[in-house]
Amino acid sequence: MISKPVCTLAIVLTTAMSPAGGSWAVDHQPTQPWQPTGAQNQKEGRSPEASYLLHCSGCHRRDGTGVEHAGIPPFPGFIDKFFNDDAGRLYMMHVPGVASTSLPSAELADLMNYVVDKWGGENVTYFTEEEVRHLRSQHVDDVVALRRAITQRFESEGIDMPSYPWP
Numbered sequence: 001m002i003s004k005p006v007c008t009l010a011i012v013l014t015t016a017m018s019p020a021g022g023s024w025a026v027d028h029q030p031t032q033p034w035q036p037t038g039a040q041n042q043k044e045g046r047s048p049e050a051s052y053l054l055h056c057s058g059c060h061r062r063d064g065t066g067v068e069h070a071g072i073p074p075f076p077g078f079i080d081k082f083f084n085d086d087a088g089r090l091y092m093m094h095v096p097g098v099a100s101t102s103l104p105s106a107e108l109a110d111l112m113n114y115v116v117d118k119w120g121g122e123n124v125t126y127f128t129e130e131e132v133r134h135l136r137s138q139h140v141d142d143v144v145a146l147r148r149a150i151t152q153r154f155e156s157e158g159i160d161m162p163s164y165p166w167p
Helices: 004-017 039-044 048-055 079-083 086-092 105-119 129-137 143-156
Strands: none
Touching: 048 105, 079 086, 079 105, 086 129, 086 143, 105 129
């Protein structure tokens, strides 16, 4: 026998989630014009902003601020440094969320370029589908060690970097 509160909750959820019973659809309109290049984006009409929300915001947060104590760096003020550095570009293609995604290379390039447009500087080199494919194929033994080496080099050059608590 199901208790009365559980039944009431099930009825409320069913009503709220049905097209006739509630307004549960969210209109995700991009904040800026975009032209998808990935086949999946073209098929589904998913913007790079929507891909960010689906694949990146869980760790980097919706506003790109990251989670310092968890070792998730913020994007604002820092992401363009990685975009303008060969080792930084390699690193970005091997961070756990990027390395584990099934996004096609063209869609991933669009997503990364969205990130730098949103939180980076003006003088950056955008990712291309070909570069993403190439960098994804490169082996990285230890992504944490790679990030630490890049940020230590940046700091030695006088480039400010966010805190990185991982050993």
